[in-house]
Amino acid sequence: MASTILVTGGAGFIGSHLVDGLLERGEAVRVLDILDPQVHPSGSLPSYIQGHVDTGRVELHVGDVRDRPTWRKALDGVRVVVHLAAAVGVGQSMYEVARYVEINTQGTAILLDILANEAHRVEKLIVASSMSIYGEGSSTCPECGPFVPEIREEKQLQKGDYEVHCPSCGSLANPAPTPETKPPVPTSVYAVSKRDQEELCLTIGRAYDIPTVALRYFNVYGPRQALTNPYAGVAAIFSSRLLNNNSPLIFEDGDQTRDFIHISDIVQANLLAMDCSEAAGQALNIGTGRPTSVAQLAGHIAQALGSDIAPTVVGKYRSGDIRHCVADISRAREVLGFEPRVPLANGVSDLVDWVRQQEAEDRVDIAARELEQKGLTR
Ligand SMILES: NC(=O)c1ccc[n+]([C@@H]2O[C@H](COP(=O)([O-])OP(=O)(O)OC[C@H]3O[C@@H](n4cnc5c(N)ncnc54)[C@H](O)[C@@H]3O)[C@@H](O)[C@H]2O)c1
Ligand SMILES: [Zn+2]
Incomplete structure (x- = not known):
């Protein structure tokens, strides 16, 4: 087991796809995940990961990144750590402040404390950072x-x-386009905690000579993104609304732009980062470099679903939201040889094919009410 790759959050959206990608390369994979009920409402392992566990190709550790003994066990014999486990929800982080900081910041701190103080075999650490750390784009x-x-x-x-x-x-x-050199201006507790994770990992990686890369994902979409989690990505939320014959709710006027990147390109970036020694010590944007407005995204999804339901522009805005952020991916191109492959139209039809097979329970209304009650939408 000396060459095990540990994927924390490996039962989640990004993690589960990465696990598939690693198994295809013949790697030995261990997953550490708490199966957070907000992401996994049934409380059980998603079938696509369960299949790998049943065949013995994935070793599953159900546990919490806030727990030191859990990390110790999970790190045993591990060569590469991809740290994806996190509480993921910008709006929710503004009223579950301690929980977000404990899971994201403190959870990462425990990992690094072990790497700094205890015997281990970790030769590479890849941490999931986020475009949210930038705040408003360039x-x-x-x-x-x-x-x-x-x-x-x-x-x-x-x-x-x-x-x-x-x-x-x-x-x-x-x-x-926003380059990595743009000073971060996080505007939510979630974003602050992502910046913490990134900076903590790069700092300890540098000090202890553990090659470490922070990948700043932009807006990731694709199959397996939790439809039942109202705090997840906008593509999943819009799909879930439309499938329930509800109109997608658009804040502001819909002309705000983001950089939507298909999950397979995120997997590609991780595999490249794993093999690339020049990436050590760096933070790299992982996006497509192409802007799409939120209204355009809603249109793409409706079209792919064959729905004629138009989005509703609610004329409200959310505290801390940014207007535009699109990646400058020159550095990832140069350092990793990264090139996004999936055009949005193809990616959205892939998402929608999957969404159709799901029973999407629409909890977006509940989430919107929660934000309103806390005075976070105006
Ligand atoms: N999805 C995006 O658009 C996006 C963008 C930028 C960065 N990221 C980052 O990528 C990573 C993965 O995100 P995702 O979209 O796959 O989210 P996800 O919610 O689908 O997956 C996260 C996983 O972490 C697990 N988890 C949560 N708390 C835990 C804890 N205390 N201990 C152990 N496991 C725990 C959950 O059960 C879940 O399976 C996160 O670090 C997130 O911040 C995601
Ligand atoms: Zn001017």
Whole structure:
């Protein structure tokens, strides 16, 4: 078992696809996952992972990253750690503050404490970071040039003015691809904890000569994304709404843009990072480099589902939301040889094929009410 790869959060959306990718390469895989009921409502292992456990190809450790003995057992004989386990929900993190910090920040700290102080065989650590750490993406003023935008002010949003403006001349700014060098401005507890995870891992990796890479995923979508988790990705949420004959709810005006990347490209990036020694010590954007508006995304999904339900623009905004963020992927291209392969239209039809087979219980209304009660939507 000297060459085991540990995938934390391996029962989750990204983790389970990575496990498949690793098994295809013939790796020995161990999964550490608590099977969080918010992600796994049945409380049991998803069938696609259960199959691998039954055939003995995956060793499953059900446990909590907040627990040191759990980590010790999970790390035994492990050569590579891909740390994906996390509490994942931007809105929810704003009122479950301690839980997010404990699982994400403190959970990672325990892993690193063991790597720093105890015998181990870990030769590579890959940690899942996130585009959310950037806050508002890079921006350029047509008059004054590039600038680092602040989070949009409340009084601007109250007027229904959602776009980013130049801080010097007030002109409407244009979104620009966001490079890794953009200073992070996390705007949620979730984002703060992702930045913590990234910085903690890179710091300890550097100090103890454990090659460590932080992959800053942009907006990942694809099969197996929890449809029942109202805090998950917007593509899953929109699909779930449409399947239940509900209109997808769009905050602001729908022209906000994101960088939607198909899960198979995330797996590809992880496998490349595993093999690449030059990536050590770096944080790398993993996106497509292509902007898509939230309204466009809703249109793509409706089309793929053959639904004529139009999205509802609710005319509200969410505290801490950003307007635009798209990856500059030059560094991942150069260092990893990463090239995203799946165009959005193909990726969305893959998502939708899967969504059709699911019984999506639509809990988005409940989540929206929760945010409203806490005063986080206005
Ligand atoms: N999905 C995205 O768009 C996206 C974007 C950027 C970064 N990420 C990061 O990628 C990683 C994986 O995200 P995902 O979309 O697969 O989420 P997911 O919720 O599908 O998977 C997370 C897994 O972690 C497990 N988990 C939660 N708390 C745990 C704990 N205390 N101990 C052990 N396991 C625990 C859950 O049971 C779940 O199986 C996360 O670190 C997330 O922050 C995801
Ligand atoms: Zn200007």
